[in-house]
Amino acid sequence: MSIKLERKIKIFIQKSLFNIFYFFYPNKKEIPPQKTLKSFSEVKNIQHQEIYLKTPLKRVLPKSIHESTDKAFIDLVNFELESDFVMQIPNGRAFGEDGLVVSEDNQIISETLILGGEKLEDHNIFKRYKLPKTIKVNNAALLTSKWRNCYYHWIIDVLPKLHLLEKAEIKPEKYILNDYKCTFQVETIALLGIEEDKIIRLDNESIIEVFNLIVPSLPGSIGNPPLWACEYLKNKLLIPNVDKFYPEKIYLSREKAPQRRIQNEDEIFELLKKYGFKKIIPEDLSMQEQFNHFANAKIIVSPHGAGLTNLVFSNDKIKVLEIFTPNYINVCFWALSNLKNIDYFYLKGENIPSENFDIFVNIEELEQTLKLMNL
Numbered sequence: 001m002s003i004k005l006e007r008k009i010k011i012f013i014q015k016s017l018f019n020i021f022y023f024f025y026p027n028k029k030e031i032p033p034q035k036t037l038k039s040f041s042e043v044k045n046i047q048h049q050e051i052y053l054k055t056p057l058k059r060v061l062p063k064s065i066h067e068s069t070d071k072a073f074i075d076l077v078n079f080e081l082e083s084d085f086v087m088q089i090p091n092g093r094a095f096g097e098d099g100l101v102v103s104e105d106n107q108i109i110s111e112t113l114i115l116g117g118e119k120l121e122d123h124n125i126f127k128r129y130k131l132p133k134t135i136k137v138n139n140a141a142l143l144t145s146k147w148r149n150c151y152y153h154w155i156i157d158v159l160p161k162l163h164l165l166e167k168a169e170i171k172p173e174k175y176i177l178n179d180y181k182c183t184f185q186v187e188t189i190a191l192l193g194i195e196e197d198k199i200i201r202l203d204n205e206s207i208i209e210v211f212n213l214i215v216p217s218l219p220g221s222i223g224n225p226p227l228w229a230c231e232y233l234k235n236k237l238l239i240p241n242v243d244k245f246y247p248e249k250i251y252l253s254r255e256k257a258p259q260r261r262i263q264n265e266d267e268i269f270e271l272l273k274k275y276g277f278k279k280i281i282p283e284d285l286s287m288q289e290q291f292n293h294f295a296n297a298k299i300i301v302s303p304h305g306a307g308l309t310n311l312v313f314s315n316d317k318i319k320v321l322e323i324f325t326p327n328y329i330n331v332c333f334w335a336l337s338n339l340k341n342i343d344y345f346y347l348k349g350e351n352i353p354s355e356n357f358d359i360f361v362n363i364e365e366l367e368q369t370l371k372l373m374n375l
Contacts, residue, residue, distance in 0.1 A: 038108065040109055086217070326348045
């Protein structure tokens with residue numbers, strides 16, 4: 001018997017045993033759901049309220065001194081944002097740190113699931129035969145994210161869900177959030193006026209069953225937020241500090257970050273200083289200080305990193321230069337810049353041996369790019 005055939009037989013036996021076990025087990029809520037997805041339209045009694053329709057986008061390509069534009073940008077020039085909605089699921093359950101949503105009849109709701117490249121069968125919920133004890137709640141909204149400890153995903157994916165609840169005219173009694181500890185999470189939750197006694201923390205050792213589980217959708221698509229999310233964040237989080245001077249040209253340093261640091265940062269900043277740039281280190285600033293720096297800047301230079309999420313607080317028609325390692329081009333801030341009508345430029349550093357995607361910047365190419373920006 002071949003190894004391939006033996007593996008297929010083993011998988012078949014495992015699935016058959018699980019299906020038999022599932023069929024005869026008396027309380028389905030004590031065991032994992034079946035490894036299938038159901039759309040909300042296939043599940044009884046789910047209320048679905050569409051807030052924003054699908055939105056087609058035609059993006060402007062970035063500017064650079066490079067001979068050709070990277071394919072990562074070209075592939076996303078024409079893009080359609082997913083619709084934004086709020087669902088209400090009777091006796092719905094939320095499981096695990098990513099907030100997997102399961103209906104009353106033990107079905108996983110496909111519209112609520114973000115696998116992030118993983119397979120459904122690899123989800124943590126399927127690694128146990130019996131689930132943790134369930135916590136029961138009357139009315140709560142689910143505001144979780146698989147990548148909630150990343151500043152970008154917390155700001156862009158999680159917080160705008162509150163706007164969808166406002167538009168749906170729903171006021172939850174409780175909010176289900178990941179077990180968060182980061183300073184930026186604590187500060188922004190406080191700014192949005194969510195009190196600690198209204199928060200239920202969800203992790204891999206808890207299941208929360210809600211008589212009326214309210215599930216706002218991911219705003220837009222992963223890495224592609226809608227304009228309404230940017231406007232909501234700026235209106236809700238930014239407290240303008242009119243008594244302090246903020247520089248118009250800022251360089252965002254990643255010297256305290258674990259990866260994507262610029263190896264020759266001292267050298268490049270000497271050049272940037274000649275153009276009037278001031279260096280800021282996000283880790284040394286409060287959230288409001290970061291917001292206000294971006295709200296007042298007219299020109300921003302930064303290596304690729306979560307700090308550029310604060311472009312949501314910037315004004316339109318400013319200029320941004322994003323510096324990449326050639327081994328990792330992530331276009332999320334170009335997408336954000338398009339929404340904000342920001343003049344976006346990019347520069348690729350040179351290939352260097354680095355496990356942390358650190359960047360070496362060619363000084364001549366940086367100066368050519370600054371001239372392209374008419375600085």
